[in-house]
Amino acid sequence: MLDAAQHAARSLAGQVRATTLRYTGSDAEPDAHRRHRAVSELLGTGLIDLVIEPSAVDDPTRLFCTALETIALHSVELAEAVQVQAFSVRTIRRHATAALWAELGEGLRSGAVPIANCLSEPAAGSDLSAIELAATRDGPCFRLSGYKDWAAYASQAGELIVYARTSAAGLGGITAFLVPADSPGVTISPAAEQLRGLSIPVSDIAFDDVLVPAHRVLGRPNRGVRVATILLTQGRLGLAACALGLGNAAFERALEFARTRVRFGRPIIEHQGIGFALADMATGLQAGRQLLRHACEVFDHDPDGAVLACAQAKLFATDTAQRVTADAVQILGASAYLPDEPVETWMRQASLLQILQGTNQIQRRTIVARLGGSARPTRSDAAPDLPTTPFE
Ligand SMILES: Cc1cc2nc3c(=O)[nH]c(=O)nc-3n(C[C@H](O)[C@H](O)[C@H](O)COP(=O)(O)OP(=O)(O)OC[C@H]3O[C@@H](n4cnc5c(N)ncnc54)[C@H](O)[C@@H]3O)c2cc1C
Numbered sequence: 001m002l003d004a005a006q007h008a009a010r011s012l013a014g015q016v017r018a019t020t021l022r023y024t025g026s027d028a029e030p031d032a033h034r035r036h037r038a039v040s041e042l043l044g045t046g047l048i049d050l051v052i053e054p055s056a057v058d059d060p061t062r063l064f065c066t067a068l069e070t071i072a073l074h075s076v077e078l079a080e081a082v083q084v085q086a087f088s089v090r091t092i093r094r095h096a097t098a099a100l101w102a103e104l105g106e107g108l109r110s111g112a113v114p115i116a117n118c119l120s121e122p123a124a125g126s127d128l129s130a131i132e133l134a135a136t137r138d139g140p141c142f143r144l145s146g147y148k149d150w151a152a153y154a155s156q157a158g159e160l161i162v163y164a165r166t167s168a169a170g171l172g173g174i175t176a177f178l179v180p181a182d183s184p185g186v187t188i189s190p191a192a193e194q195l196r197g198l199s200i201p202v203s204d205i206a207f208d209d210v211l212v213p214a215h216r217v218l219g220r221p222n223r224g225v226r227v228a229t230i231l232l233t234q235g236r237l238g239l240a241a242c243a244l245g246l247g248n249a250a251f252e253r254a255l256e257f258a259r260t261r262v263r264f265g266r267p268i269i270e271h272q273g274i275g276f277a278l279a280d281m282a283t284g285l286q287a288g289r290q291l292l293r294h295a296c297e298v299f300d301h302d303p304d305g306a307v308l309a310c311a312q313a314k315l316f317a318t319d320t321a322q323r324v325t326a327d328a329v330q331i332l333g334a335s336a337y338l339p340d341e342p343v344e345t346w347m348r349q350a351s352l353l354q355i356l357q358g359t360n361q362i363q364r365r366t367i368v369a370r371l372g373g374s375a376r377p378t379r380s381d382a383a384p385d386l387p388t389t390p391f392e
Contacts, residue, residue, distance in 0.1 A: 015045040016067045024074045039081050040111035048109050051086045062296040065241035072245025077199050083238030088115040091231045095218035113158035118148040129171045135164035144210040154203040155191035157181045163224050176224035178216045185210035235357040236314035240292045243321035243353045250328035250346050251281045277327050284320040308370040315363040321350040
């Protein structure tokens with residue numbers, strides 16, 4: 001007999017699946033507007049409440065990540081877009097003033113106002129202590145000037161979370177701002193929609209003397225790295241879920257193929273080389289799910305103490321997805337490269353998941369730093385309360 005919470009979880013899962021299948025089942029090519037609508041619908045199923053009002057259930061982050069995995073099984077692009085919006089809203093909820101949240105909260109949580117995160121710059125990818133975009137105080141405002149690149153979803157965004165330099169003190173001199181995307185002086189390049197298989201629209205953004213009221217600072221001045229750390233920690237859970245959904249799609253496709261493809265007189269699954277590969281794929285995905293479940297539990301208990309668990313979950317799940325999708329390509333052989341066959345695209349998508357939200361080398365740095373290692377070259381002495389890099 002299911003209790004009320006289990007009924008609610010089952011109903012949520014059904015709605016998420018139905019909404020996702022409506023998105024993937026449409027004949028029209030996926031485009032930014034359709035994706036935006038689908039993200040809003042998915043957040044409206046109750047997903048955003050799991051992220052914003054987590055006390056309503058015991059294990060909100062696990063439920064959210066399970067839903068993401070379901071979405072990613074059918075469309076990893078859609079799952080990625082959902083997790084970016086949801087976790088960005090949570091970050092704003094946590095770090096904005098009560099007045100700013102009262103003004104913007106409804107539009108953000110419904111997905112009506114998409115959000116883009118602007119950390120990367122030409123000289124600042126993994127090493128955010130190199131951020132140069134400058135914010136200088138001007139009475140009740142700041143003036144922002146500089147350049148960001150690789151900002152996903154910026155071409156549709158209503159709000160930008162922008163990390164800017166407010167003092168010379170390395171990581172301890174970065175402040176997070178919530179900037180209206182239509183502010184005078186903001187120029188967002190048209191989205192480069194197709195990046196070799198993963199349709200995440202990314203833009204460059206120029207900031208030319210953009211006036212931002214001081215009440216739009218998120219968190220404290222010069223402590224933007226704390227905001228980034230929380231955002232990235234959650235994002236790693238989201239990406240792990242995306243990777244496991246994607247990996248599962250590849251595994252299921254390879255399994256189906258191996259059962260029906262006959263070579264040397266029998267289905268290829270009966271050849272040990274293929275059967276063992278499938279066994280390893282299934283085992284890796286199951287291990288990834290357990291690691292993600294553990295990280296979700298740690299996060300729900302203590303978000304600030306979840307950096308290690310989230311890095312491990314992201315590292316393992318995305319590396320596993322990369323291996324599983326590559327194995328799926330190998331199992332399908334030449335068929336993997338037929339026009340209607342998605343597994344080769346999935347393999348490239350999995351590689352991208354290893355790069356987003358801190359590359360997997362950076363996850364390893366994070367992990368070894370938590371183990372007492374010495375990967376700490378970017379710590380700012382001026383900010384001993386900050387992590388060694390925003391990714392750590
Ligand atoms: C589709 C897409 C969407 C994106 N969306 C966003 C977004 O919304 N917002 C945003 O701000 N950015 C975004 N990015 C940028 C992304 O976050 C960066 O690409 C990523 O952080 C890596 O930075 P980089 O490419 O500059 O690599 P680099 O920092 O130049 O690193 C190059 C290589 O060196 C390795 N490396 C660097 N430092 C070390 C070290 N200390 N130890 C070991 N290895 C190291 C890296 O792991 C990598 O393999 C996006 C990128 C893509 C492709």
